[in-house]
Amino acid sequence: MTAIREAIYAALAADHPMTVRGAFYRVTVTGAIAKTEAEYQTVKRLLADMRRSREVPYNWIADSSRWMRRPTTYSSAEEALRRTAATYRQALWDDAPVAVEVWLEKEALAGVLAEVCREWDVPLMVCRGYPSMSFLHSAAEAIHGRAQHDQHTHLYYFGDHDPSGVDIDRAVRQGIGESLAALDGFAAEDAGEAEDTFYDFATLDRVAVTTAQIGAWNLPTRPTKASDSRARNFKGASVEVDSIQPAQLRQLAESCIEAHVDRHELGVLQTVEAEERRVLERMAATLDGGDQ
DNA sequence: TGAGCCCACCTAGAGTTAAC
DNA sequence: GTTAACTCTAGGTGGGCTCA
Secondary structure (H helix, E strand, C coil), X not given: CCHHHHHHHHHHHHCCCECHHHHHHHHHHHCCCCCCHHHHHHHHHHHHHHHHCCCCCHHHECCCCCCCXXXXXXXXXXXXXXXHHHHCCCCCCCCCCEEEEXXXXXXXXXXXXXXXXXXXXXXXXXXXXXXXXXXXXXXHHHHHHHHCCCCEXXXXXXXXXXXXXXHHHHHHHHHHHHHHHHHCCCCCCCHHHHHHHHHHHEEEEEEECCHHHHHHCCCCCECCCCCCCCHHHCCCCEECHHHCCHHHHHHHHHHHHHCCCCHHHHHHHXXXXXXXXXXXXXXXXXXXXXXX
């Protein structure tokens, strides 16, 4: 096994499933390879070989770009109720003064933050680089809907520290602001007005990568690509969000979310949730002809 | 084995060019 | 002078084949 294969295996063994791209990033952070397209091709090829040879289990690699559509069906009404009971959850944020969303630049890191977001009933918004207009408009509709119930939305953003990465914050605020203005029946005159409108409804904090984290955590840097058209207005080296350890990213997300959670309300909600789940289980048992 | 090509997609902003 | 269309370079996902 080559050094690169060992590095790939170690990255996946420590944290999986992840995408091929994600594995590539983890290995670049260790210094085993450079972050170049040529090295990415190498990782792709090696990972294909490692899967075929069963050196790496297939389920360690996630492919989120191909997916299946099929309806949800049940063998019986009783099974439907049992499955509902097993997955039933009370909405955590419905009555909270603030709703939280986690925004992520890279699909490759979705697996790192998905579990934290699922646990806390928080939407994970994956941009895949710059977000699309449609994606931003959908987000704006959700934010606008919450505002009708006096609920402010707090966005926590995770992205690269590079010329395009730091600009995505602005694109999110501006794009959502434009849609929010439209939803309120007016057109934002310029970028500044769009951002002002955004702040009337929501807040966005960049959680990672920040300049403070680069210094404090001694994060590995890479030269900023001069070919990026935004490089002129960007100072210093670039840092990938992937260079922060997955556990540390999860901890960052969790602390952001927990800051908005009312512990007392959470306890009440969990009690209600458990009782209502038992109701569903009893209904399923009745259909099954059981005696629970 | 590693490098260098190719393919299928998605998104954005910046800068240039052509049309009005 | 303004606007629209286009090109280029960024960001992201996955796969393949050939050649030295």
